[in-house]
Ligand SMILES: Nc1ncnc2c1ncn2[C@@H]1O[C@H](COP(=O)(O)OP(=O)(O)O)[C@@H](O)[C@H]1O
């Protein structure tokens with residue numbers, strides 16, 4: 001399998017805080033990759049460097065064979081990179097449908113007819129059909145999270161970056177979100193999913209990496225990674241040699 005995304009020697013620091021130190025990571029096309037790591041580890045910054053809001057100090061972000069590390073976010077989106085934000089960021093004064101339309105027209109570059117069709121489909125898919133005309137500033141947390149995912153999907157991504165979409169949801173809400181993400185994966189979209197709700201992550205991803213101190217300190221089969229002594233040490237303070 002060829003990699004749709006390859007991070008090569010990617011480095012970034014904010015002052016004295018090193019958030020990425022020579023990171024190498026290849027994500028095969030169609031893979032669902034989970035990313036975990038303590039708060040402040042640099043997970044969201046990593047997404048920023050892939051999607052374009054954060055400029056790396058050094059290194060390459062190779063997407064579909066070309067280095068996109070210095071392209072603006074809108075260009076990357078048009079190439080097929082979409083992200084959801086940890087804190088949902090809809091255009092609050094616009095309706096749910098209008099928010100999706102922006103993604104389909106500006107993000108994916110579709111004409112009006114194609115965009116309408118895609119947005120209707122996305123509403124259904126994300127359980128937002130009954131809310132199409134609702135002002136997005138008035139949505140509940142779950143509805144905002146669904147819209148956040150919907151906006152990313154309406155830009156027709158090849159690579160979908162999800163930043164903590166399951167946080168703060170009830171068990172039932174989490175289950176339906178997991179089903180939705182799994183369906184997106186099954187449609188062939190490559191997914192990188194940052195998530196603290198590990199049971200949700202494990203239900204979907206093929207592979208799990210752990211980011212800590214600016215480096216990927218574990219990479220492998222999700223259950224094995226979770227059970228590894230190094231990961232227990234980082235998350236629970238249990239020494240690896242205990
Ligand atoms: N734009 C920024 N300027 C300065 N420091 C930042 C900026 N963005 C993030 N940081 C710092 O970088 C570290 C990693 O942040 P972040 O990527 O949000 O971590 P995570 O998503 O893993 O919790 C934190 O210490 C954070 O305060």
Ligand SMILES: [Mg+2]
Nearest residue numbers: 043044045086
């Ligand atoms: Mg974060």
